[in-house]
């Protein structure tokens with residue numbers, strides 16, 4: 001069978017690479033893909049924009065695509081799943097209504113309250129004046145979030161009122177996040193340790209994926225600006241059995257039941273970003289997709305078929321699917337381009353390793369293939385990922401792989417995994 005992956009990041013390289021391992025899969029197309037997907041066996045890039053519904057529909061019909069896996073949030077929030085399913089094309093991803101869990105912070109916060117899901121206290125505002133007034137009534141630090149999609153960058157942590165006023169100015173007056181900032185959520189600052197919980201969900205059935213932890217800040221020791229994620233590892237020891245049970249009971253089950261009662265049952269990867277402290281948890285956010293870079297270390301550990309998993313979810317057969325993980329640890333280190341997450345250079349030629357061992361995998365993210373050369377094209381350029389018997393070994397190997405890649409202005413954090421090792 002032929003399948004199609006939508007997107008062009010490191011997550012999509014990993015989704016396509018894993019799907020291509022199935023014997024039943026003859027070819028994986030990626031719309032539009034990157035240099036990494038272009039260079040893989042059994043994977044073909046298609047130069048169609050990830051948000052072009054009609055062109056994607058036509059391509060699926062022409063190539064008899066048996067499964068579409070949508071990677072990024074944008075097409076999901078725009079309703080690509082509804083559109084393709086409406087044309088009879090098997091598509092793995094939530095409906096537009098369910099994707100609002102990520103598409104609007106106000107929607108998701110209101111949803112948490114309605115269904116008793118633990119989260120930080122908050123208020124939401126459509127205009128500068130009332131938001132500014134609210135700042136006089138709260139304690140600091142506080143957290144200000146653009147309501148809409150902002151590529152993981154729409155959250156500003158403000159240690160005092162002056163910073164909060166500056167944040168409101170940049171969102172409402174300077175429109176730093178464009179339309180996504182036409183509304184803001186102001187919420188209580190939570191302390192604790194963050195973890196990602198990602199599951200495959202189909203209506204009221206859930207298959208939790210291996211646990212993981214991301215490193216969102218650009219700088220060592222988790223300081224500096226927030227990014228889409230600078231590296232991740234799996235499993236995450238902070239999610240022990242007790243916390244795992246709590247996440248399923250207090251977060252996932254009420255969310256799935258809430259969506260069913262609202263008439264928009266969930267299908268797809270569902271990602272809860274959590275803050276954990278003293279055995280208690282609160283949801284920071286939901287993402288309606290797999291995490292990037294969490295996908296890369298998680299899929300490196302997946303031994304069973306990803307394609308069968310997605311098809312079982314679509315066909316409401318998750319009960320009969322059994323997921324298998326390698327009894328290993330994995331670590332993925334993002335190699336970014338100087339300046340990221342702000343302005344960064346592109347079109348730098350990359351030197352790639354000629355070969356590396358089987359327990360390593362270099363996933364491409366912001367790369368493109370031009371005249372046989374691999375050039376950078378994004379802020380996060382690669383995720384160097386490796387397996388080990390413990391996290392320390394996985395980390396050491398991931399950094400060995402990092403050192404085999406070079407381009408002008410490349411940088412990476414040197415401490416990915418430290419929270420799991422300490």
Ligand code: AMP
Pocket residue numbers: 120143145152155157187188189190191194216226273284285
């Ligand atoms: P979000 O997109 O809502 O997950 O926010 C991005 C990042 O901002 C999170 O991964 C946290 O590091 C941080 N963050 C978000 N909300 C809070 C909060 N209420 N308290 C502390 N940190 C937060």
Ligand code: GLY
Pocket residue numbers: 152214228229287290291292293294
């Ligand atoms: N790594 C965080 C995210 O995918 O949103």
